[in-house]
Amino acid sequence: MKKKAETVSSPVARGRPRGFDVEKALDQAMRVFWKYGYEGASLPELTKAMGINRPSLYAAFGNKESLFRKAVDRYVEITGGMFQEAMAQQTARGAVEKLLKGMVESQCSSKIRGCMLVQSALACGESGDAMKHELAMRRAAVESVLRERFERAVMEGDLPRGADAAALAKYVAIVQHGLAVQFSGGAKREELLAAVEVAMRAFPANGNSE
Amino acid sequence: MKKKAETVSSPVARGRPRGFDVEKALDQAMRVFWKYGYEGASLPELTKAMGINRPSLYAAFGNKESLFRKAVDRYVEITGGMFQEAMAQQTARGAVEKLLKGMVESQCSSKIRGCMLVQSALACGESGDAMKHELAMRRAAVESVLRERFERAVMEGDLPRGADAAALAKYVAIVQHGLAVQFSGGAKREELLAAVEVAMRAFPANGNSE
DNA sequence: GTATTTCTGTACCACTGAGTACAATATAGC
DNA sequence: GCTATATTGTACTCAGTGGTACAGAAATAC
Numbered sequence: 001m002k003k004k005a006e007t008v009s010s011p012v013a014r015g016r017p018r019g020f021d022v023e024k025a026l027d028q029a030m031r032v033f034w035k036y037g038y039e040g041a042s043l044p045e046l047t048k049a050m051g052i053n054r055p056s057l058y059a060a061f062g063n064k065e066s067l068f069r070k071a072v073d074r075y076v077e078i079t080g081g082m083f084q085e086a087m088a089q090q091t092a093r094g095a096v097e098k099l100l101k102g103m104v105e106s107q108c109s110s111k112i113r114g115c116m117l118v119q120s121a122l123a124c125g126e127s128g129d130a131m132k133h134e135l136a137m138r139r140a141a142v143e144s145v146l147r148e149r150f151e152r153a154v155m156e157g158d159l160p161r162g163a164d165a166a167a168l169a170k171y172v173a174i175v176q177h178g179l180a181v182q183f184s185g186g187a188k189r190e191e192l193l194a195a196v197e198v199a200m201r202a203f204p205a206n207g208n209s210e
Numbered sequence: 211m212k213k214k215a216e217t218v219s220s221p222v223a224r225g226r227p228r229g230f231d232v233e234k235a236l237d238q239a240m241r242v243f244w245k246y247g248y249e250g251a252s253l254p255e256l257t258k259a260m261g262i263n264r265p266s267l268y269a270a271f272g273n274k275e276s277l278f279r280k281a282v283d284r285y286v287e288i289t290g291g292m293f294q295e296a297m298a299q300q301t302a303r304g305a306v307e308k309l310l311k312g313m314v315e316s317q318c319s320s321k322i323r324g325c326m327l328v329q330s331a332l333a334c335g336e337s338g339d340a341m342k343h344e345l346a347m348r349r350a351a352v353e354s355v356l357r358e359r360f361e362r363a364v365m366e367g368d369l370p371r372g373a374d375a376a377a378l379a380k381y382v383a384i385v386q387h388g389l390a391v392q393f394s395g396g397a398k399r400e401e402l403l404a405a406v407e408v409a410m411r412a413f414p415a416n417g418n419s420e
Numbered sequence: 421g422t423a424t425t426t427c428t429g430t431a432c433c434a435c436t437g438a439g440t441a442c443a444a445t446a447t448a449g450c
Numbered sequence: 451g452c453t454a455t456a457t458t459g460t461a462c463t464c465a466g467t468g469g470t471a472c473a474g475a476a477a478t479a480c
Contacts, residue, residue, distance in 0.1 A: 015426025016476040037333035040249060043468060045335075053429060055470075060427095064468065114333065122329035122394050123247035125255075127468090136395035167404035170397070174388030174405055181387035184332050185346035187380070194377035195384055202412035225456025226446040253438060263459060265440075270457095274438065337438095 022060055025050040029061075030071040034116040038068050039128045068120075068131060072138065075116045082106060087145065092153035093203050096172055100196045103179055108189040115180035117142070143173040160204050168203065175199045232270055235260040239271075240281040244326040248278050249338045278330075278341060282348065285326045292316065297355065302363035303413055306382055310406045313389055318399040325390035327352070353383040370414050378413065385409045 028049040032041045043064065047054055061067040086099035107113065117139050121132040147169035153159040159168075175196075182192060238259040242251045253274065257264055271277040296309035317323065327349050331342040357379035363369040369378075385406075392402060 013426095014424075014478050016428075016478095018427065019476095035333065036335050040333055040335035040338065042335065042466080044466090054468090055430095056428065058469070118391055119332035122332055122391065123245065123250055123324065125246050125250035125252065128250065132394075139391075139395060164404060164408075166401065167408050170392075170401050170405035171408040174392060174409070175384055176388065177391035178384030178386065178388030181328055181332065181349075181391070182380070182384060184342075185349060191376065191380050194374060195380035198374075198377050198381040198412050199384070200412070202408050202410070223456095224448050224454075226448095226458075228457065229446095252436080254436090264438090265460095266458065268439070 018056075018060070020050070020052050020056070025052060025057075025060070026067075026070055026074055029067055030074045030116070031112060033068055033071045033120055034075065034112045034114075037119060037124070037128075038121045038131045039124050065131065069134065072116065072120075072135070076138065079106075083142070083145075087149050091158050091206060092150050092168075093158075093200075093205060095149060096203055097196075097200055099172070100175060100179065100199065101193065103176065104189060104192045104196060107179075107183045113186060114184035115177070118177050118180040119184055139173065139177070142176075143169050146172050158206060163204055171202060228266075228270070230260070230262050230266070235262055235267075235270070236277075236280055236284055239277055240284045240326070241322060243278055243281045243330055244285065244322045244324075247329060247334070247338075248331045248341045249334050275341065279344070282326065282330075282345070286348065289316075293352070293355075297359050301368050301416060302360050302378075303368075303410075303415060305359060306413055307406075307410055309382070310385060310389065310409065311403065313386065314399060314402045314406060317389075317393045318402075323396060324394035325387070328387050328390040329394055349383065349387070352386075353379050356382050368416060373414055381412060 028051070029046055032046050032049045035041075036045065043054060043057075046064075046067070047057055050057065052060075057067065061070060082102050083099065086095050086102055089095040089098050103115075117135050121128045121135055124132055147165050150159060150163070150165035150168050154161065154163050154165055159165075179192065179196075182195075238261070239256055242256050242259045245251075246255065253264060253267070256274075256277070257267055260267065262270075267277065271280060292312050293309065296312055297305050299305040299308050313325075327345050331338045331345055334342055357375050360369060360373070360375035360378050364371065364373050364375055369375070389402065389406075392405075
């Protein structure tokens, strides 16, 4: 699926070829944005991490805003795997548990703390306003997936008949984002796992047992 | 307790008197930092909101960092009232419920969305790094108060004997911060109240009933 | 080979950021 | 009145920001 820029799929490959791997550069950009936020990540920091100079960045990715969007795409692509895996659990409760615990575990083995969708642009100046809304939409999209998963669970009898899927999704989103803030502040794995244990008590057990 | 700068308590009051109210100016600065974050709030924006010019700002508050610290103090002072009121509830559970619902209510009647302690500097460039840690400490301080409240509740038999006060405090902090992210994203009052209702299910009922 | 196309590197632009020098102004003390 | 002290407004410094012009370099097309 992956291919270098020089391969057959492009119409041809004329001119001087790129001296860097676009995917790898984007990965590095993502890490910088993740760590410093949209406005906090400066062009020098980005180009340094990406190993390219400014004009190459602009030629390949547009401008800073466009690069950030692509970086967010990449982030969602990477973390989405774990998310989908969690959602695929047999029960809604299992899905949530896997999701929250998975977040804690992956965060504590990650060099960059916090969730990119939360911390990249929560409060920012005018220049970051569009990105702030963009990220809010992204978070809402995640919440929608949760809600649909829970709606399905209600229909399947996996959650109690009267369960409010939207409220449960909102709740799980809240815990996710709260965890993200904790990550950013450097909280310890064990205390977060204990808190997740508490959080799970709010989530309905299997519909059969209720 | 409050006093104008010209009153007797100061040694004397020589020189040209201040043409603005320091308290009011600080309030305005707080609002700007609250809305735009530490790095996102620019000096022109601050001075405009405060109704003073730059040298007056520097003379009265030091530099931007110092002003921000004072603004955070002010923020804590203001919101702390509601927090203390919540903590003063008879039961730990009542305290948490009052706290979370109070946050939702006050947020939805506030012009500025989100919690200053969360969103002012979650991810930022180098210049905001010190403030980022400062805010993490502030959040930890709130969590400590929660923990102590819960420890007391355990001793009083208000919470079950085996209850893990630290985990409960971490949990409530997580919900608080998650709510803050929702506020920032513009979530609706009703859906948040519904989610808080869910969140409360994780919190142990009175020790007598368990 | 030469022409064409594309990428790279240097150097720059306009703008905004935080912070400050300094003269003008307004008070208190005498 | 005059002097000393402190605040104000204008105008500035200087570093850093996102973004780009342009010449040189590396590839293909012919």
